[in-house]
Amino acid sequence: xxxxxxxxxxxxxxxxxxxxxxxxxxxxxxxxxxxxxxxxxxxxxxxxxxxxxxxxxxxxxxxxxxxxxxxxxxxxxxxxxxxxxxxxxxxxxxxxxx
Amino acid sequence: xxxxxxxxxxxxxxxxxxxxxxxxxxxxxxxxxxxxxxxxxxxxxxxxxxxxxxxxxxxxxxxxxxxxxxxxxxxxxxxxxxxxxxxxxxxxxxxxxx
Numbered sequence: 001x002x003x004x005x006x007x008x009x010x011x012x013x014x015x016x017x018x019x020x021x022x023x024x025x026x027x028x029x030x031x032x033x034x035x036x037x038x039x040x041x042x043x044x045x046x047x048x049x050x051x052x053x054x055x056x057x058x059x060x061x062x063x064x065x066x067x068x069x070x071x072x073x074x075x076x077x078x079x080x081x082x083x084x085x086x087x088x089x090x091x092x093x094x095x096x097x098x
Numbered sequence: 099x100x101x102x103x104x105x106x107x108x109x110x111x112x113x114x115x116x117x118x119x120x121x122x123x124x125x126x127x128x129x130x131x132x133x134x135x136x137x138x139x140x141x142x143x144x145x146x147x148x149x150x151x152x153x154x155x156x157x158x159x160x161x162x163x164x165x166x167x168x169x170x171x172x173x174x175x176x177x178x179x180x181x182x183x184x185x186x187x188x189x190x191x192x193x194x195x196x
Contacts, residue, residue, distance in 0.1 A: 003101055003189060005151060019142050026143075041139030041149045044117050045124075051139045053103060053151060091101060094192035 001036065001093040002062050006052035007043070008078060008086035015048055018081045022050055025074040029054070032068065034061020050078075052088075062090070099134065099191045100160050104150035105141070106176060106184035113146055116179045120148055123172040127152070130166065132159020148176075150186075160188070 010018040022040040029038040036055035043049035056062045065071055078086060108116040120138040127136040134153035141147035154160045163169055176184060 001189075003103075003191070005101075023142055039149070040142045042142060042145075044121055044138045044140060044148075047140075050142075051137070051149075051151065053149065091099075091189075091191040093101075094190045 002056040002059055003091045003093055004052065004054040004056065004062065004088060005091070006054075006086060006088040008050050008082045009046070009084050010048050010050060010081050011083045012048065014081040015042075015050075018050060018078060021074060021077055021081075022052070025071070028070055029065060032061070032065055034058060035065070059090075059092070100152075100154040100157055101189045101191055102150065102152040102154065102160065102186060103189070104152075104184060104186040106148050106180045107144070107182050108146050108148060108179050109181045110146065112179040113140075113148075116148060116176060119172060119175055119179075120150070123169070126168055127163060130159070130163055132156060133163070157188075157190070 019040070019042070026038050026040050029035055034057040036057060038054045039052070041051045041053070043051050056065070075086065117138070124136045124138050127133055132155040134155060136152045137150070139149045139151070141149050154163070173184065
């Protein structure tokens with residue numbers, strides 16, 4: 001399994017629009033092959049920061065996701081609303097357990 | 099590296115107190131050996147849900163963290179404020195990359 005952790009700091013006045021766009025992206029992504037979970041949160045330390053947590057079955061599914069035109073359009077739109085380049089880390093899970 | 103993903107649904111009227119307690123736990127946890135990152139977020143789909151994202155150097159450090167009295171007290175206090183048992187998944191990460 002793959003875990004994707006992302007975050008982006010949104011400029012003042014744009015968090016409402018950024019959250020709306022992010023939720024649309026979340027709902028769309030959940031319907032894609034290999035998507036196990038996809039969510040967006042507001043950082044409790046800074047409500048202008050959006051935090052994404054995603055789980056994908058494998059890297060191939062994730063790479064297909066990156067190529068979906070709506071995914072690319074979303075990243076572009078979010079970047080316009082941000083004060084920094086969105087950050088993303090991709091982690092390959094070896095195992096899960098207690 | 100270890101990634102911990104947690105979430106809990108807080109009862110109506112208690113999200114302020116739960117967020118305050120969670121942030122105290124976050125700040126304390128960041129000072130512990132092996133803690134790479136520790137954060138808490140509000141789910142954009144349900145602002146009563148807290149989402150935790152943690153990165154630890156290894157399982158041993160995480161298990162020490164679980165035994166810290168303040169960690170145990172925090173989980174107990176959060177559970178009292180919740181409408182469900184807090185959920186947590188522990189993932190051992192093989193590698194990170196693009």
